[in-house]
Amino acid sequence: MNAVLPLDNAQSVLHPAGWDALIISHFTWVLFGAGTLIFIAVMALLFLSLRRHERPARAMLWIGGGGVAFPVVVLSALLGWSTWRSAQLAPQSSQDALTISVTAKMWWWEVRYHDPVSGREIVTANEIHIPVGRAVYLGLNSADVIHSLWVPALAGKRDMVPGRVTGLSLRAEKPGVYRGQCAEYCGEQHAKMALHVVASTQQDFDAWLARQAQPAAPADSPQLAKGRELFLAQRCQACHTVRGVAEESRLGPDLTHVGSRMHIGAGALPTRRDSLAGWIADPHTSKPGVFMPGSRELDPASLAALAAYLESLK
Ligand code: CUA
Numbered sequence: 001m002n003a004v005l006p007l008d009n010a011q012s013v014l015h016p017a018g019w020d021a022l023i024i025s026h027f028t029w030v031l032f033g034a035g036t037l038i039f040i041a042v043m044a045l046l047f048l049s050l051r052r053h054e055r056p057a058r059a060m061l062w063i064g065g066g067g068v069a070f071p072v073v074v075l076s077a078l079l080g081w082s083t084w085r086s087a088q089l090a091p092q093s094s095q096d097a098l099t100i101s102v103t104a105k106m107w108w109w110e111v112r113y114h115d116p117v118s119g120r121e122i123v124t125a126n127e128i129h130i131p132v133g134r135a136v137y138l139g140l141n142s143a144d145v146i147h148s149l150w151v152p153a154l155a156g157k158r159d160m161v162p163g164r165v166t167g168l169s170l171r172a173e174k175p176g177v178y179r180g181q182c183a184e185y186c187g188e189q190h191a192k193m194a195l196h197v198v199a200s201t202q203q204d205f206d207a208w209l210a211r212q213a214q215p216a217a218p219a220d221s222p223q224l225a226k227g228r229e230l231f232l233a234q235r236c237q238a239c240h241t242v243r244g245v246a247e248e249s250r251l252g253p254d255l256t257h258v259g260s261r262m263h264i265g266a267g268a269l270p271t272r273r274d275s276l277a278g279w280i281a282d283p284h285t286s287k288p289g290v291f292m293p294g295s296r297e298l299d300p301a302s303l304a305a306l307a308a309y310l311e312s313l314k
Helices: 019-051 056-086 202-213 222-233 273-281 300-312
Strands: 098-105 108-114 121-125 127-131 136-142 147-150 158-160 166-170 176-182 194-200
Touching: 019 056, 019 166, 098 127, 098 147, 098 158, 108 127, 121 202, 127 136, 127 202, 136 147, 136 158, 158 166, 194 202, 222 300, 273 300
Parallel strands: 098 136, 127 194
Antiparallel strands: 098 108, 108 121, 136 166, 147 158, 147 176, 176 194
């Protein structure tokens, strides 16, 4: 499903694909345009004033008009317009909004959904799937330090503060995959704390949610069975949950469907067998400082089996 959605890596407020982002882009253009016109007018007047000298009475008129009346009128107009436009931003609470909880952690994102079928919670990481055209409310908090969620193509940014729940409403208008990232310095790997919002049709979203609600895929080949054994033998479950296999910890990202996600390490690497193997052996090469220890002692065949098993968790 993800493969057919256009991937927007631009991360630009000038490429809006969501309701709030559209309003924010209008702010950007109008303020930039008005600022440009005012700058040109001031420079023209400055140039004129250098060339001719007004009588004191007329000079006072210029100062009164240009220094007081003009800014009052222009700034009041911009204030009025931006207040009116801000009121059209997505409301912070809406009856039929889809609520998703996002917890920022050093340096990744835990994403939780309520499954309407089983009533259980579905936990995933670093990808927020949403239906297009529907109001979405993200309940935001942090497990450690202050982070900030920003997906410029969809909405403004919102700080995520430990011990406090904040929220961000958004609505995607166009299907696509939109890159976002942490926008508040939060330590060594702040720069590699990316996330992707996957906006698809309601039907595709429902299908995705139903798949995520399933327990982990069975290991149905000798290599995958070996990979699953290694997962348990290496005590990966001390930090990672794979639903149906080991569910004792949520310190690290939930890996039940890690193979279905586009990236590992919060956007650090694509989810491929070779990058998974490299990450398991030594995550600090691509993301120095992450809390996951490396497993350099594993032989290549074991690494390959473990990587193949994780990749199979679609
Ligand atoms: Cu999290 Cu910067």
